[in-house]
Amino acid sequence: xxxxxxxxxxxxxxxYLHSASVPDETTLDAMSKEEVEQxxxxxxxxxxxxxxxxxxxxxxxxxxxxxxxxxxxxxxxKADDGPEPxxxxxxxxxxxxxxxxxGASLPLAARNFKSADYSELRRLYLDLVGGKGAGPDAE
Amino acid sequence: xxxxxxxxxxxxxxxxGFEAAYEKLVAAAKAWLQTYGGDSGGRALLRxxxxxxxxxxxFDRLFTEGFSPxxxxxxxxxxxxxxxxxxxxxxxxxxxxxxxxxxxxSTRTYLQQTDPLEQSAPERALIIDxxxxxxxxxxxxxxxxxxxPQVLALVSAIIEGFRDPDEIxxxxxxxxxxxxxxxxxxxxxxxxxxxxxxxDKK
Numbered sequence: 001x002x003x004x005x006x007x008x009x010x011x012x013x014x015x016y017l018h019s020a021s022v023p024d025e026t027t028l029d030a031m032s033k034e035e036v037e038q039x040x041x042x043x044x045x046x047x048x049x050x051x052x053x054x055x056x057x058x059x060x061x062x063x064x065x066x067x068x069x070x071x072x073x074x075x076x077x078k079a080d081d082g083p084e085p086x087x088x089x090x091x092x093x094x095x096x097x098x099x100x101x102x103g104a105s106l107p108l109a110a111r112n113f114k115s116a117d118y119s120e121l122r123r124l125y126l127d128l129v130g131g132k133g134a135g136p137d138a139e
Numbered sequence: 140x141x142x143x144x145x146x147x148x149x150x151x152x153x154x155x156g157f158e159a160a161y162e163k164l165v166a167a168a169k170a171w172l173q174t175y176g177g178d179s180g181g182r183a184l185l186r187x188x189x190x191x192x193x194x195x196x197x198f199d200r201l202f203t204e205g206f207s208p209x210x211x212x213x214x215x216x217x218x219x220x221x222x223x224x225x226x227x228x229x230x231x232x233x234x235x236x237x238x239x240x241x242x243x244x245s246t247r248t249y250l251q252q253t254d255p256l257e258q259s260a261p262e263r264a265l266i267i268d269x270x271x272x273x274x275x276x277x278x279x280x281x282x283x284x285x286x287x288p289q290v291l292a293l294v295s296a297i298i299e300g301f302r303d304p305d306e307i308x309x310x311x312x313x314x315x316x317x318x319x320x321x322x323x324x325x326x327x328x329x330x331x332x333x334x335x336x337x338x339d340k341k
Contacts, residue, residue, distance in 0.1 A: 010274060013297050014276065017297065022170045022173050028170070036159075040166055042330045043173075044331075054157070057161065061198050061202065065202060068202045
């Protein structure tokens with residue numbers, strides 16, 4: 001066996017071990033929660049840190065989900081179905097809301113929100129949560 | 140605006156709730172990053188990405204773009220993750236110098252764009268552009284499993300070219316139940332060594 005053949009055999013072995021060890025979509029779907037956590041631990045994931053992150057993201061994304069539903073309701077013309085959302089009564093309150101629910105992924109229109117005045121922030125807030133005050137004639 | 144903290148559990152109920160789905164998505168992202176990460180072009184950038192960050196980006200996109208009622212949100216998130224990784228892999232074009240004819244003046248640098256996710260089926264499992272890296276991982280594997288003679292015998296048989304479980308059982312002197320248990324241990328050890336080797340490359 002010449003050296004090239006040996007290299008080829010080793011590459012084949014590497015590929016085989018890789019495909020056996022790194023789960024594909026089908027394998028992942030069939031894995032239990034414990035097996036997934038075992039894989040994450042084996043591949044260097046700190047589960048304590050990940051669980052803390054998951055708890056944080058669960059809160060954050062629940063807010064985003066509620067915003068998305070409100071936006072969809074408004075776009076479907078059903079904004080009157082629910083009570084008018086309450087708006088934080090200070091500029092700081094609205095900014096805190098934006099930061100809590102959007103973090104670094106704020107919509108483009110809100111990127112410079114810290115320099116906006118309260119009425120602008122209020123309009124932006126209502127636009128995001130789907131309130132009637134979002135229109136151009138609001139206030 | 141009412142915010143129900145458990146709303147996401149309902150959204151991902153088919154996958155065991157938010158926590159179980161998030162963990163599985165991180166595992167999927169890790170697997171794809173390991174498979175498609177490389178040493179050149181956009182694939183080198185994949186080595187810098189954290190799987191959990193890719194998952195967060197997918198959730199951001201989900202709630203920005205929305206989804207249809209009844210749509211399997213987990214599959215949609217997984218698709219967003221895959222597309223993200225694919226986009227990064229293609230984001231930096233690889234430069235290739237090509238001599239057009241005998242005249243050195245005519246040497247040009249061409250941009251070659253490759254899509255690692257559009258390889259032929261057997262190659263999709265792994266794209267190797269670093270022979271030395273693969274050899275190092277194999278060497279590390281055979282060195283570090285010496286504490287488990289059965290795993291070492293199994294890996295040695297695979298390196299020798301054996302794939303059939305019955306043949307491996309003969310070569311590695313394992314019974315079938317021993318083979319099954321050893322194969323599981325081998326998969327875990329290889330995944331651990333692969334992840335550690337990836338970290339070393341960062």
